[in-house]
Amino acid sequence: MTDAPTLAERIEAKARAAGFDAVGITRAEVGAREQARLDAFVAAGQHGEMAWMADTHDRRRDPKTLWPEARSVVVCAMNYGPEHDPLDDLRRTDRGVIAAYARNRDYHDLVKKRLKRVARWMHAELDCEVKVFVDTAPVLEKPLAASAGVGWQGKHSNLVSREHGSWLFLGEIFTTLDLTPDAAETDHCGSCRRCLDICPTDAFPAPYTLDARRCISYLTIEHKGPVPREFRAAMGNRIYGCDDCLAVCPWNKFAETAREAAFVAREDLTLPLLSELAGLDDAAFRARFSGSPIKRTGRDRFVRNVLIALGNSGTADALPSVASLLDDDSALVRGAAVWAYLRLGGAPGDRPARENDREVLAEWAAGPDERGLRR
Known part of the structure; x- marks a missing residue:
């Protein structure tokens, strides 16, 4: 006779059935180290024009400020591994390079839809309150994912997984359930610094520290004015985002190509003229x-962005x-x-x-x- 599955096991099974590739559970709290990193990031102005980072600072530091009744967080992740190495695209100087995550549908819609499906089941079957969040909410999702065992924050500050490399979309279900947390993932970066060394604009002043003001993803997406002249040549033919620090990660050798049709690159968004x-x-x-x-x-x-790429051609x-x-x-x-x-x-x-x-x-x-x- 086998033991009945725990609440956590039931939730994980439901999330995987909904299409998530990785699931972990953690407490509704952020560690002191991650809070200190956020404090330093905002204090140094490294968030640039992203004023919402400073405006929602307190809520990001403490999930209980966002929702006091929350006790646990279910972190769900979907793999969006590209079909080929994005670094190969940089040689096609007459073509524009779009970051892998943006070559098809907006992931927010699909991830949130599936989170809600799991959350509705939790509310109905487990008698709890739930709230779902995907990226745009003031949630420190990468530290939560690390403490839930989904991966660890690499030196490029993004999440890295032993199974999926650097290619994961994240979403969270906050719940009033007091669930047993999974073991946090440990840092497996070791002495590797490939992600730091490849950055075209030197956006990492130190390991685990990003200065968004120098990041091509920030400059091509968030920055509203003219791109500072010092970064234009380094942008090359990157017209929306930058995959360099993600693509060079050696853990990507374990990543599979995305299974979701919504994450498979559209032909017209793959190296457009x-x-x-x-x-x-x-x-x-x-x-x-x-x-x-x-x-x-x-x-x-x-x-x-396209004009800067043309100038670099x-x-x-x-x-x-x-x-x-x-x-x-x-x-x-x-x-x-x-x-x-x-x-x-x-x-x-x-x-x-x-x-x-x-x-x-x-x-x-x-x-x-x-x-x-x-x-």
Whole structure:
């Protein structure tokens, strides 16, 4: 006669049946070390323009502040391992590289839908209260996932799993149940520092510490203004996010390719032609990226990124695509177009007569930026 499954075992079985690849349980609390790291991150201003990080600081430090009745957290994860090494895409300089997680549907929708399915079952069958969170809520999900045994926070600050490498989406179910927690995962990074050394913009001032202001993911997605000149050449052809520190992790050798159709890369989001993307107006941008997380950045920020990639392509063939945007309605786009135009050999005297934006004029005055440019 076998023992009846525990509550935790029943919850894990239900979560896996819902499609999650990893499940762990922890207490509704964040350790002192993780709180100190968050405090230092915000105090140093390393969150950049992400004001919500500072605004929700207290709630992130303590899940009980977010929901005082919470006793346990069920951490659920889904694998989104790409079909090939994203680092190989960086050689295709006429193409735009989109981070692996954004090459199909917005993961928030699918993860939250499945979390709610498990949470409804818990509420009905286990007589408890539940709340679900996916990424956008003020939850320190990576420390919670580590304490739940799903993985550990690597030196790149992202979660690493012995089974799934660095390719996991996370979601949490907070509950009033007082569940037995799983054993926390230990750090298996050892002396490896590949993720730190590969970063094109030196965004890691120390292991386990990220300065978002230097991170290409932040610069291409969260940053609203012109990308600082010092980072543009390093962006290469990355137009939305950056996978470098994730892709180089040696634990990825154990990761499987994503099973979910929603996480398999769409053909039109896999190495799209930069010249084609540069021509998108707002309506075409919205149509092309419908259902994708890219849509939230808006057309102007996205085309800014595309123009920087065109400027890094090192070929004069890109000049017509760039020149067509020197008179764009958006000053953000025009400024990036000027940088790319001059970098590819365009003449400073080609400045449109009607230009009067101070930042765009400064781009014309700065002249060509030849850092890292292959001729």
